[in-house]
Amino acid sequence: MGFPVRTLDGLVGDWHLEGEILGKRLVQEVKVEWVLGGAYLRMHYLPSTVTPLTDTPYEAFAFIGWDPAEQGHLMMFLFDTFGAAYSTPGPGSPLEDGGVRFAFPYRQGEFVTDVIPEGDGWSIKQFSREDDRLVPFGVKHLTRS
Numbered sequence: 001m002g003f004p005v006r007t008l009d010g011l012v013g014d015w016h017l018e019g020e021i022l023g024k025r026l027v028q029e030v031k032v033e034w035v036l037g038g039a040y041l042r043m044h045y046l047p048s049t050v051t052p053l054t055d056t057p058y059e060a061f062a063f064i065g066w067d068p069a070e071q072g073h074l075m076m077f078l079f080d081t082f083g084a085a086y087s088t089p090g091p092g093s094p095l096e097d098g099g100v101r102f103a104f105p106y107r108q109g110e111f112v113t114d115v116i117p118e119g120d121g122w123s124i125k126q127f128s129r130e131d132d133r134l135v136p137f138g139v140k141h142l143t144r145s
Helices: 007-012
Strands: 013-022 023-036 041-047 062-066 070-079 090-094 100-106 110-117 123-132 133-144
Touching: 007 041, 007 110, 013 123, 023 133, 110 133
Parallel strands: none
Antiparallel strands: 013 023, 013 133, 023 041, 041 062, 062 070, 070 090, 090 100, 100 110, 110 123, 123 133
């Protein structure tokens, strides 16, 4: 059972993101706002200033919306610098700490993203599934800009 997307109102605003992806540093700015009449929360990950995986700065648009038919959230990467192969919607489920877990069924295997309130900010923890266990992929911390 999911919860209303408005639970994530605390994400709205301008954020400074710092973290690691596969042990390499990532720095980015993120702008979050309600769009399309409040139906979706859009997270715009602006081009990264420190890029861990490629020589191209990473940029993405993520949309989080309520799907009443599924009783949960839906997160969809509509555009990112890795292309259409990673534009797969991922259903969300609530976490005990007030966050939400999104599970993306990519061709290469499941990818999990946890979005968790953390003091005055948020953390984003990412995992890939290998066999029956989650393997850390990255952790990012959002602080107000």
